[in-house]
Amino acid sequence: MILCAALLSLSLPALSDPAISETPMGHTLSDFLVAFNSGDPANIDVFKTVHHFGVPTDNIMGIYRADDGLTLLKIEQATDVSVAALVKEKDSDGILRLTIREIGTAEQPKLSLLLQDIPRPPEYAIPRLTQAEALKALKNRAASLAVEDKFSGAYLIAQDGKTLAANAYGWEDRASKVPATTDTKFRMGSINKLFTAVAALQLIDAGKMKLDGKVGDYLPDYPNPEIASKVTIRQLLTNTGGTGDFFGPEFDTNRLKLKTHSDYVALFGARAPLFEPGSKDGYSNYGFLLLGNIIEKVSGLSYYDYVQKRVFAPAGMTHTASAPEDQIVPKRAIAYTRGNVGWVPVPDLPYRGTAAGGGYTTIGDMLKFALALDNGKLLPERLLADATTLHDHGSGTGYGFSAYGAGMLQSYGHNGGAPGINGEFRVYPALHRVVVAFSNYDPNVAVNLANFYTSRMPVAR
Numbered sequence: 001m002i003l004c005a006a007l008l009s010l011s012l013p014a015l016s017d018p019a020i021s022e023t024p025m026g027h028t029l030s031d032f033l034v035a036f037n038s039g040d041p042a043n044i045d046v047f048k049t050v051h052h053f054g055v056p057t058d059n060i061m062g063i064y065r066a067d068d069g070l071t072l073l074k075i076e077q078a079t080d081v082s083v084a085a086l087v088k089e090k091d092s093d094g095i096l097r098l099t100i101r102e103i104g105t106a107e108q109p110k111l112s113l114l115l116q117d118i119p120r121p122p123e124y125a126i127p128r129l130t131q132a133e134a135l136k137a138l139k140n141r142a143a144s145l146a147v148e149d150k151f152s153g154a155y156l157i158a159q160d161g162k163t164l165a166a167n168a169y170g171w172e173d174r175a176s177k178v179p180a181t182t183d184t185k186f187r188m189g190s191i192n193k194l195f196t197a198v199a200a201l202q203l204i205d206a207g208k209m210k211l212d213g214k215v216g217d218y219l220p221d222y223p224n225p226e227i228a229s230k231v232t233i234r235q236l237l238t239n240t241g242g243t244g245d246f247f248g249p250e251f252d253t254n255r256l257k258l259k260t261h262s263d264y265v266a267l268f269g270a271r272a273p274l275f276e277p278g279s280k281d282g283y284s285n286y287g288f289l290l291l292g293n294i295i296e297k298v299s300g301l302s303y304y305d306y307v308q309k310r311v312f313a314p315a316g317m318t319h320t321a322s323a324p325e326d327q328i329v330p331k332r333a334i335a336y337t338r339g340n341v342g343w344v345p346v347p348d349l350p351y352r353g354t355a356a357g358g359g360y361t362t363i364g365d366m367l368k369f370a371l372a373l374d375n376g377k378l379l380p381e382r383l384l385a386d387a388t389t390l391h392d393h394g395s396g397t398g399y400g401f402s403a404y405g406a407g408m409l410q411s412y413g414h415n416g417g418a419p420g421i422n423g424e425f426r427v428y429p430a431l432h433r434v435v436v437a438f439s440n441y442d443p444n445v446a447v448n449l450a451n452f453y454t455s456r457m458p459v460a461r
Contacts, residue, residue, distance in 0.1 A: 021075070025078060025079070025080070025083040026083060028111065029100055031047060032113065033087075036070060037070060039065075041057050044061065063115070066442070066443065066444060067094065069091075070088065070089065072085060072086075076097070080102075081102040082100065084100075085098045085099075091445075092444070092451070093448070093451060093452060094117065095118060095121065095124060096116060099113070099116075100112070100114075101114075120455075128457070128458055128459060129458065130458060133456075134457045135164060135453075137452075137453075137456055138155070138157070138452060138453045139167060141452050142155065145449070146169035146170050150441070152170025152336070152440055153170060153422075153441065153445070154166070154169070154437070155435075155449060156182070156367055156435075157433070157435055158434040159431075160461070166182045167182070168181045170439075170440075171333075171334075172333045172334070174334065174343065175334075181331075183364070184331055184332075185319055185320075185332045185360040185362055186333050186361065186439070186440055187349075187358060187416075187421045187423075188360060189358070189418050189422065190285075190357040190414060191361075191366075191413075192359045192416070193355070193356065195307045195312075196288050196303075196355040196400060197400020198379060199299075199306055199311060200236075201387055202310055202378070204383075205380060208298050211233050213233050214228065214232055215228050215290060218294045218297050218298055219293060222265070223265075223270040224270055226273055227241070227271075227277075230273070230277045231243060231273065231277045232278075233294070234399070235287075236284070238281075238397050239284050239287060239392060239397050241273065241278070241284060241287050242273030242277050243273060243274075243284045245286055246267075246268050246289065247285065250268070255348060255351065256351055259351050259352065261289055261296060262293060262296075264289045265289070280393050281392050281395040285356040288400075289355055291355055295355070303354075311369075314377045315377060315378060316368045317365040318365070319361060319365050320361040320362070320365045321359060321360065322353035324351055324352040325349050325351060325352060333440040334440060335349060335440050336440055337441075337442050338442055346419050357418075361438075363436045366436045367434055369425075370425075387399040388403050389403065390403050398412065400414075402414050404426070408431060408459045409428065409459060410428070410430060413425040417443035417444060418443070421439075421440070422438070422442065422443040423437065423446050424450035426450060426454065431459070431460075431461055433457070437449050
């Protein structure tokens with residue numbers, strides 16, 4: 001996460017922390033931690049007023065709710081004009097660098113504040129555990145978060161195709177007091193992009209599409225000529241086509257009218273690319289919508305029918321689909337977002353899941369998906385290997401798959417997140433291990449829970 005703003009150098013009472021110097025910059029660091037860790041919008045408003053802090057209070061509270069506050073680990077650097085500290089998210093293993101720097105003048109002091117994710121420093125390495133210890137620690141962590149009403153969802157850990165642990169916590173439906181189970185269908189967010197990637201790669205393998213084929217080759221009436229003539233299937237799969245997002249005011253206004261992939265193209269298709277296609281990375285939900293539309297044109301089936309017949313059915317995934325939100329789906333969890341008075345149902349979900357994300361699945365179906373990938377039911381081995389190799393400019397993307405780590409810890413998968421939706425799917429080929437976590441609460445509770453396990457799990461079969 002990144003947080004930047006201009007401030008004036010005034011102070012609230014400093015924290016009584018001997019690690020923070022008694023200097024203006026040290027006091028400003030203390031002031032921020034006091035206001036932020038209170039979790040009280042009124043205190044944040046006071047901080048903003050005193051320091052002329054420009055970030056909206058709702059944005060700051062969103063960061064607070066995601067990590068439940070910050071714990072100071074150490075001061076990395078301190079001068080008369082700047083201070084840099086390492087802080088830990090209280091509700092995860094995540095470590096951030098918090099930097100405050102004076103960028104104004106003596107007459108008009110002004111500060112910049114940066115809060116940024118960093119790789120975990122070696123001095124804070126988490127010890128590896130035995131499998132039994134790691135699974136016990138994971139279970140205790142999930143149970144503790146559930147007791148505090150910070151986690152509602154399910155997770156699964158499998159080894160060599162066999163489930164080692166599968167547990168569920170919280171509520172499938174809070175109002176009706178229906179508990180979540182391991183068979184609850186959770187919305188998966190962008191994890192759905194994996195099914196789109198598999199579908200596109202199947203059609204490429206069958207010779208019906210080409211990695212370097214252009215959008216216009218498959219959608220000859222595509223509205224924007226630059227995207228039609230320049231953006232390739234490879235670039236859509238690797239998020240390098242400059243095709244951007246679709247979430248925003250236009251989507252909000254037309255949310256319930258957007259029922260098909262063609263509807264999205266009709267609304268957003270005239271836009272030019274955000275940058276020269278292929279020149280850099282730019283995560284693109286709209287790019288995967290385009291892939292969905294292309295899959296429909298090439299296969300002659302709706303996107304939903306194609307993935308049902310060619311992805312879900314061969315894998316044995318009987319609980320995965322994208323039925324519209326106005327249809328009753330047994331055991332589909334209600335999505336909850338944090339409101340001012342606790343968890344409330346998300347009011348503005350898309351009409352239905354798309355090739356870019358959404359839909360719903362179970363932890364068990366995602367294990368079936370992992371096994372179907374491993375045994376070649378969905379893609380040839382060479383194509384899966386290519387899809388899970390990095391092909392972007394450094395953001396960790398293969399052909400629709402995210403790729404992580406190296407050696408025994410090399411893995412592939414994807415995560416997903418939106419208000420009331422969070423998920424993580426990870427496959428470790430060398431370890432023959434699968435990690436799945438879903439939540440019907442806001443990000444990043446499921447991702448953090450999966451990372452809690454993968455940071456402690458043994459690096460051996």
